[in-house]
Every structure is written in C-alpha cells, then in structure tokens.
Amino acid sequence: MAIPGGEEQSYLRLAWRRLRRDRLALLGGLFVILLIIVALAAPWIAPHSPSEQFAEGLSDNGLPVPSTLPGSARFLLGTDPNGRDLLSRILYGTRVSLLVGVLANGLALTIGTCVGAVAGYFGGWVGAILMRLTDILMAFPTLLLAIALVAILKPSIWIIILVIGLVYWTWIARVVYGQVVALREREFIEAAHAVGAPRRRIIMRHLLPHLLPTLIVWGTLGIATNVMLEAALSYLGIGVQPPDPSWGQMISSGQRFYRSAPWLVLYPGLAIALTVFSFNLLGDGLRDALDPYQKRS
Amino acid sequence: MPAYILKRVLQGALSLVGISVITYLLIFFLPADPARMYSGPSATPETVARIRSELGLDQPFWVQYSRYAVRGLQGDLGFSYKLQMPVTQAIMSRLPYTLVLILAAIVVELLIGIPVGIASAMRPQSLTDRISMLLALFGASAPPFWLGLTLLYYLGFKLSLFPLSGVGPAQLVLPALTAGLGGGAWYARMMRTSTVDILRTDYIRTARAKGVTEGRVIRKHLMRNALGPIVTMIGMDVPWFLGNIVLVETVFGWPGMGRLAVEAIQTVDVPLIMGTVVITAYIVVISSIVTDISHTLLDPRVRMA
Numbered sequence: 068m069a070i071p072g073g074e075e076q077s078y079l080r081l082a083w084r085r086l087r088r089d090r091l092a093l094l095g096g097l098f099v100i101l102l103i104i105v106a107l108a109a110p111w112i113a114p115h116s117p118s119e120q121f122a123e124g125l126s127d128n129g130l131p132v133p134s135t136l137p138g139s140a141r142f143l144l145g146t147d148p149n150g151r152d153l154l155s156r157i158l159y160g161t162r163v164s165l166l167v168g169v170l171a172n173g174l175a176l177t178i179g180t181c182v183g184a185v186a187g188y189f190g191g192w193v194g195a196i197l198m199r200l201t202d203i204l205m206a207f208p209t210l211l212l213a214i215a216l217v218a219i220l221k222p223s224i225w226i227i228i229l230v231i232g233l234v235y236w237t238w239i240a241r242v243v244y245g246q247v248v249a250l251r252e253r254e255f256i257e258a259a260h261a262v263g264a265p266r267r268r269i270i271m272r273h274l275l276p277h278l279l280p281t282l283i284v285w286g287t288l289g290i291a292t293n294v295m296l297e298a299a300l301s302y303l304g305i306g307v308q309p310p311d312p313s314w315g316q317m318i319s320s321g322q323r324f325y326r327s328a329p330w331l332v333l334y335p336g337l338a339i340a341l342t343v344f345s346f347n348l349l350g351d352g353l354r355d356a357l358d359p360y361q362k363r364s
Numbered sequence: 365m366p367a368y369i370l371k372r373v374l375q376g377a378l379s380l381v382g383i384s385v386i387t388y389l390l391i392f393f394l395p396a397d398p399a400r401m402y403s404g405p406s407a408t409p410e411t412v413a414r415i416r417s418e419l420g421l422d423q424p425f426w427v428q429y430s431r432y433a434v435r436g437l438q439g440d441l442g443f444s445y446k447l448q449m450p451v452t453q454a455i456m457s458r459l460p461y462t463l464v465l466i467l468a469a470i471v472v473e474l475l476i477g478i479p480v481g482i483a484s485a486m487r488p489q490s491l492t493d494r495i496s497m498l499l500a501l502f503g504a505s506a507p508p509f510w511l512g513l514t515l516l517y518y519l520g521f522k523l524s525l526f527p528l529s530g531v532g533p534a535q536l537v538l539p540a541l542t543a544g545l546g547g548g549a550w551y552a553r554m555m556r557t558s559t560v561d562i563l564r565t566d567y568i569r570t571a572r573a574k575g576v577t578e579g580r581v582i583r584k585h586l587m588r589n590a591l592g593p594i595v596t597m598i599g600m601d602v603p604w605f606l607g608n609i610v611l612v613e614t615v616f617g618w619p620g621m622g623r624l625a626v627e628a629i630q631t632v633d634v635p636l637i638m639g640t641v642v643i644t645a646y647i648v649v650i651s652s653i654v655t656d657i658s659h660t661l662l663d664p665r666v667r668m669a
Contacts, residue, residue, distance in 0.1 A: 091498070199378075199382075200382075202379065203379050203382035203383055203386065204386075206379050206383055206603070206645055206648050206649060206652075207383065207386075207607075207641070207645065208603065208604075208606050208607025208608070208644055208645075208648070209607055209608075210607045210608050210610065210611075211607050211610070211622075211625055211640075211641065211644065214625075214626060214629055215390060215629050215637065215641070216390070218629045218630065218632075219390065219393070291505065295505075295507060298507050299507065299509070299608075299611055302507070302509050302611065302614075303610070303611070303614065303626060305629075305630075315507070315509075318507075318509060318510060318513070322509075322513055322615070325513050325516065325517055325521075326517070326521050329517050332510065332513045332514070332517070333514065335510075336506070336507060336509075336510025336511075336513070336514070337510075339506075339507045339510065340502065340505050340506040340507065340510065341505075343505035343506075343507075344501065344502050344505035344506075347501055347504070347505050348501065351501070
C-alpha cells in the first residue's frame with residue numbers, strides 16, 4: 068500500500084470482483100437499493116396517504132379489513148385499526164427505519180472510531196481509561212440503557228437516533244482499538260514518525276485508510292442492528308411516536324388484533340426482517356470481499 | 365489460576381462500581397422529581413420538601429451515591445415508590461421467571477444450533493449447507509416480538525397446540541422457542557465455522573484413517589473441541605438475553621424482570637430502575653467471569669495472562 072492510488076485501486080477492484088461473485092451479497096445489496104428508492108419515492112409509490120383514515124377502511128363493527136374482502140381491493144395489504152392503508156404506512160415506514168439506521172450508525176461510527184483510534188494510537192493511561200470506560204458501558208444491557216435514556220430525554224425521532232448512536236459506538240471502538248494497536252507497530256507508521264509527520268497527519272492519512280474496510284463492514288452490519296433497535300424501542304412504545312409511521316410501532320398497535328387481523332403484525336414484521344436480513348447479507352459479503360487478511364487469488 | 369480468578373473478580377468489582385455510578389448519574393439528571401412522585405399529587409410543597417430531606421434527596425451527588433452503595437452492599441436497594449415494597453423483594457419475585465425463560469431459550473438454541481451447524485459443516489457448500497445458513501441468517505434477522513406473535517398466531521391460535529396466556533410449563537414453550545430461534549441461528553453459524561476448521565485438522569484425518577466410525581469421530585473428536593466456543597457463546601448469551609428478553613416477555617405477558625425494568629422506567633420509579641439495572645449488571649459481570657474461568661478449565665491451551 069506504499070503508492071497511493073496504485074495498489075489501492077487494484078485492492079478495491081479485487082474486492083469488487085469478489086463481491087460480484089457473491090450472489091447472496093448482491094441480492095442483499097439490490098434489496099438495500101430498492102429500500103432506498105422506496106424511502107425516497109414513498110409519496111409517489113404509495114397508493115394512499117399514510118395518515119388518511121378511510122370510512123370503508125373499517126368494517127361495520129369498527130375492525131380493520133383484510134385485502135381479501137370483496138370490495139376492499141383498494142387496500143392491497145388490508146387496513147389498520149384506524150382505517151388507514153397498511154401498505155402505504157409500511158412504504159412510508161421505510162423512511163423512518165433507514166433514517167434512524169443510517170444516521171445513528173454514522174454517529175456510532177464517528178464516536179467509536181475516534182475513541183478506538185485515540186486509545187489504540189496513544190495507548191498508555193489514556194488508552195487504558197478510554198477502553199475501561201468502553202468496557203463498563205458494554206456491560207450495560209443495550210436495550211435497557213436505550214430505554215432509560217429515551218425515557219429521560221422524551222422520545223422523538225432525533226432523540227432515538229442520538230440514543231442508539233450513544234449506546235452502539237462501544238462495539239466499533241473495540242474493533243477499531245484492536246486494529247489500531249496492531250497497525251501502530253507496522254513499519255509504515257514508524258517511517259511516518261521518522262520523517263517527522265505530525266500525529267494528526269499520521270492518524271488521518273496513514274491509519275484511517277487502513278481502517279476503511281473494517282468501517283465499511285461494520286457500517287453495513289451496524290445499520291441492521293440499529294434498524295432492529297429502533298423497531299424494538301418503537302414496539303415497546305418508547306420509540307418513534309405516532310403519527311410518524313414506524314414498523315415497530317405498527318406491530319405494537321396491531322398486536323391486540325393478532326387473532327382477527329394477523330396481517331397487522333405479519334407485514335410490518337416482514338418488512339423489518341427483510342431489511343435487517345439484506346443489510347446482514349450485504350455486510351457478510353463485504354466482509355468476505357474486503358477482508359485484507361484473506362489470501363488474494 | 366487463583367491469581368487469575370482474583371484478578372477477574374477485582375476487574376468485575378470495578379465494573380460494578382462504574383456501572384452503578386453511571387446509572388445513578390443518569391437518574392440524578394432525570395427531569396422528574398422523585399420526592400414529588402413519592403409524596404403523591406396532592407401533597408403540599410412543605411410535605412414534598414420534608415420528604416425530600418427525609419430521603420436525602422437534597423444532598424450532593426456523592427453523598428447520595430455513597431449512602432446508596434453502602435446500603436446496597438448490605439442487600440438493601442431501597443423502597444419502590446410505585447409498588448410500595450422493598451426493591452430487593454420486587455426483583456426477587458420476578459427474577460426467577462426471567463432466569464427460567466433464559467435457561468429454556470439456551471436449551472432451544474443448543475438443540476437447534478449444534479446439529480444444524482455440524483450438518484452444514486460436514487458437507488460445505490452443499491444445498492443443505494446453503495439453505496440452512498441462509499435460514500440461520502434470516503432467523504437472526506427476524507425481530508423477536510414479530511417471531512413471538514407469529515408463533516402465537518399459528519401454533520397457539522390456529523393449531524391450538526399451546527395456551528395463549530398464563531404462566532406455567534406449557535406457557536413456557538412458545539416464549540422459549542421465540543427467544544431461542546434467533547440465537548440458535550447464531551449458534552449454527554458459529555458451530556459450522558468451528559467444525560469446518562476442526563475437520564481440517566490432522567487428528568480428525570488420523571481418526572478417520574484408522575477407521576473410526578463417523579459418529580464416533582463427531583462425538584469423541586469433534587464435539588469436545590467445538591464445545592469451547594459454544595461455552596463462550598452461552599456466557600455471552602446471558603447478558604444479551606437479560607437486556608433483550610423484555611421483548612419476548614412483553615409479547616407473552618411473562619412476568620419477568622425485563623418487564624419490571626421497563627415498568628420502572630415508564631413510571632419513573634427511581635429506586636426500582638437503579639435496582640433492576642444494578643442487579644442485571646451484577647449478573648452480567650458474574651457470568652462473564654464464570655465464562656472466562658470455565659473456558660480456561662475446559663481448554664488447557666487457553667491460559668489467559
């Protein structure tokens with residue numbers, strides 16, 4: 068990796084070639100792209116408004132109607148307990164899930180990389196204190212800590228993003244720390260020291276590029292974890308608040324009707340599972356493709 | 365070995381102090397006023413002030429915290445405002461339910477994970493391997509509350525195989541399945557990886573070469589070596605479950621500690637929040653120490669410095 072641009076490009080090209088052969092990873096990637104398109108184009112794709120309550124969306128005794136009922140073909144996946152179109156709500160829910168997943172992950176990656184890189188690069192008592200703190204935070208049950216923080220700060224979508232970012236960075240810090248400690252002893256870092264490069268430059272120009280594959284993999288897998296966390300918080304009623312449509316909250320409000328209207332639970336849950344699944348597939352594939360320790364064929 | 369155990373115990377104690385300080389700090393900055401909650405909505409400002417000083421809530425942070433820590437070491441975690449009973453008693457009445465559920469879930473995980481993982485590893489890249497690993501990843505991606513409600517609908521309601529509500533051995537099956545399916549998927553992936561590695565070793569080749577039957581190779585040569593990572597995983601599972609089992613408990617109305625913690629948070633019952641978090645962290649720290657120690661006992665090659 069001595070010549071910037073030269074070997075780096077061929078490394079990326081090799082990684083891409085490996086990724087292209089991994090059909091499952093590509094499938095995951097395609098679904099992720101589809102999700103992004105749905106999130107961006109929700110107003111044009113969704114058949115109805117996610118908040119409009121239809122009179123014909125409720126049966127005579129006030130229950131949600133299934134899609135199979137004659138005359139209710141307007142609602143492809145049936146309606147929810149408020150007479151709203153479930154499909155439109157699920158499509159709009161993509162926005163909330165991806166927004167929280169991506170932004171919370173960005174926050175976690177930033178904090179985790181900074182803490183891990185500083186602790187690993189400087190070592191000594193700075194590193195010891197930072198990593199001890201990380202360990203203590205990791206001993207907290209993630210979901211309970213998130214619930215407590217959200218309860219203190221009052222739930223809103225931005226608070227959810229902040230809280231998930233704040234509870235998730237420790238994992239990234241651990242991984243980055245381990246890598247930086249290993250990199251610190253390598254010759255090219257020593258060489259940079261020897262020619263008098265400032266520490267800032269060494270971290271930014273020499274350490275970070277080597278961390279990039281790890282960060283890409285964890286960035287992808289982290290989105291899966293964070294989407295799941297948001298769904299769990301919203302399911303428990305301390306996540307995204309109505310009227311913003313969130314998949315977890317749809318399941319929570321639909322579960323009272325799980326016997327008479329199972330679709331209220333089935334479809335939003337399927338949306339969560341498929342989203343988490345595709346980010347996991349893509350992340351797994353990226354790990355195999357980018358792994359710098361794997362033998363290059 | 366004794367030195368190592370002592371070191372791990374000291375590290376654990378340090379973690380516990382850190383955890384309790386952080387939790388106490390979080391609650392200290394809570395916008396809700398515990399004295400107000402405790403004295404009720406109709407109390408006069410004078411009563412609230414009196415109760416505040418009685419509870420020591422007007423003291424600085426470190427005074428409050430050290431009082432709490434000293435009492436906590438004597439087994440007194442305070443008094444729950446909402447439940448009107450000692451926190452220790454409230455937790456002890458709910459903790460067994462959670463522990464039973466976690467234990468049952470781990471059994472489900474092992475029953476799924478070990479056979480599926482080995483079957484996959486015996487014929488890598490075969491159709492069985494690909495399909496089971498794909499299912500494993502999907503199982504790990506499915507939200508537990510969705511899985512629980514789906515099982516409840518099909519197995520409980522449609523097929524009437526299991527009761528829909530209540531607490532008892534029959535009611536334990538579906539929650540345990542729900543909690544164990546996702547984790548079983550991770551066990552299968554893990555078991556597959558370690559089995560593939562072990563199958564490449566010389567001692568397996570030797571065993572096969574001298575005509576040991578395949579069943580015996582699996583039982584005597586493979587399992588023993590593959591169990592190390594599994595023990596570590598069980599040790600990591602306990603903390604994970606303590607944090608996440610609340611989702612399964614909510615679906616099935618299981619009266620465990622996860623529900624207690626969420627109820628405490630929602631009603632701003634400060635002593636109860638502190639108590640559930642501290643007890644959870646306590647179990648987490650102990651289980652990580654037990655895991656490390658049993659790992660070194662099981663595998664003499666792992667003697668950590």
